[in-house]
Every structure is written in C-alpha cells, then in structure tokens.
Amino acid sequence: MRSRTTTLGVLFATTTAVVWGGQFVIGKSALESIDAFPLSTIRYAVAAALWLLVLAAFEGPSSLRLDGRGWRLFWLGSLGFAGFNLLAYTGLAHARPQSASLIVALGPLLTALVLWRRTRVRPSRATFALLGIALLGVALVVSEGHPETIVEGAVGWGDGLVLAGVFSFVLYSLGAAEFPQLSPLRYTALTASLGWLTMAAATALAVATGLSTWPSAGDLWSVSPQIAYLAIPGAFVAVLTWNGAIASLGPQNAVLFTNLIPVTTFAIEIVRGYRPNAVELAGAALTIGALVANNLVLRRVRRDERSEEPEYDELPEAA
Secondary structure (H helix, E strand, O other), X not given: OHHHHHHHHHHHHHHHHHHHHHHHHHHHHHOOOOOHHHHHHXXXXXXXXHHHHHHHHHHOHHHHOOOOOHHHHHHHHHHHXXXXXXXXXXXXXXXXXXXXXXXXXXXXXXXXXXXXXXXXOOOOHHHHHHHHHHHHHHHHHHOOOOOHHHXXXXXXXXXXXXXXXXXXXXXXXXXXXXXXXXXXXHHHHHHHHHHHHHHHHHHHHHHHOOOOOOOOHHHHHHOHHHHHHHHHHHHHHHHHHHHHHHHHHOHHHHHHHHHHHHHHHXXXXXXXXXXXXXXXXXXXXXXXXXXXXXHHHHHHHHHHHHHHOOOOOOOOOOO
C-alpha cells in the first residue's frame, strides 16, 4: 500500500513539474497577443470556478464558507494568485521562458530564507553556499551566457518581476500552515477565488488607466488554445496534482520534483529550435544541482535530528 501511495505521489509531482515547465513557453506565446493582466484574470476565472465546483462536490457546500477567516484568506490569496501571476507573467513578457523557469525553481531556497526571518533559526552554511551557487547558475542563464551584461545593466527587468512573483507565492505557500483545519483542496479553492477578486480589480484599474489593454474577441480566439492550457492543465490540474504529491510524498520530497520545471522548459525550447551555449547549460546544471543538493542536505539534517530524539516509551533497565 505504501509503495502504491509513493508511486502515485511521484506521478503527481512529475505531472505538475512537466505541466508548469510547459506553461512558461505557452504563456510567453500568449503574451504576444494579450497583456499579462487580462490573461491572468481570464485564466483564473476558469480555474477558480472549477476548484469551487470540485470542493463543493467532494467536501459539501458547507466547505465554501469562510467561517470568520475571510480577510486572512483574502490576503494570502491575493499574494499567491494575484501577486504571483500578475508579477511573474508581466515579467515573463520581458524575459525568456528558460530563465523564468529557473527563477521559479529557486522557491525552496527562498522559503528557507523566509523561515529564517520568521523563526530566527539560521539556515546552515551549506544552504547559504548552495544558494549562492544556484544564484550564479541563474545569472549565467539570465545573461545568456554573458554574465558581464548583468553588471552593465543589459539584462531586462522582467526576471526581477518573476523573482518578486516567486517570493509572493512562497509567502502564500507558508500561509497554509495557519489553517491546518482546511484541506489542501479547500485552502486552494478559497484563496484562489478570493485572490481572483484582487486580480480582476487590478486588471480593471490597469485597463482604465491605460497600463493594460483588454483583448478583442479576435485576440482571445487567436490564443484560446494557450488560455485553455494555462487555465486547465496549468492551473486547475497542476495545483491539484501538486497537493496530491505533497500528501503522498511529504513536502520535502515533493519539492525535489520542482527541478524538472526548468528541465522541461529547456527541452521544449530546444525542440523548438533554441540552441543554448555551453555557459547557459553549465548555469542550468549549477542551479539544478544546487537545489537537489540542498534538498538532500536538509533531509539528512532532519534524519539526524530524529535519530537523536530520546525514546521515552522504552522502560529503563533494572539496576
């Protein structure tokens, strides 16, 4: 039974990583016709509606109630869904899919830094060293193998927006610990629905002030396949399989699969004709290797901590 659960968790985590890796390429294609604000709003109108339907079907209509937690869920949903999507997809419009996917894969290390700030527990020196290596790898990819362009200011600001979006999603993910009484499905559905309100309001403001343009019916139709992918596999399915992976494998093991996100994005771009240079490939390898190594280090530390815990259930030996 345990083997079956693990296999299912691996399948869920792999599905999520591959789908999310592909959405950077597809999202970049859609952004050529539609601004990030209306694209995100339309995408999550579909995904949030589907989540609410599934939640009501599996946990009953009463699960749709906020029970006095509305404002906190609204804030976290605004961070995780409005913050991440509006920042990351605006950034993606001015960045390459492969660099954006690598930045997203930095999420676990950013989480360690946020927890350091909250708990005052300093990450290990190994984590700091691996974070530096991962950032160096990202810099090599972002600069297309020419790191001197970062110093010269030739690298666009889009990657910075993607990083801000990832940081926003990290805060949202950590917020789930505040609601242990909510299932992953309920937490996702409620926060996504409330976050969509912020997303829609921000889009309306951006359109009214001329910062964004609402697409015409023809524009929407021209990218309807991309929107369908981003809304259903990219949001609705991938988040559910991610929650399933965490439940089956645990967050520490599931997060290891996020390293497949940049691998998938690079593979798709190479198939489409992109030819990365040796420095870019080395940078991607550095980042992915550092992320894997950090996960393994944390697993060893936690295993050692558990082995050092006294076993109080054992009777003392007779004198």
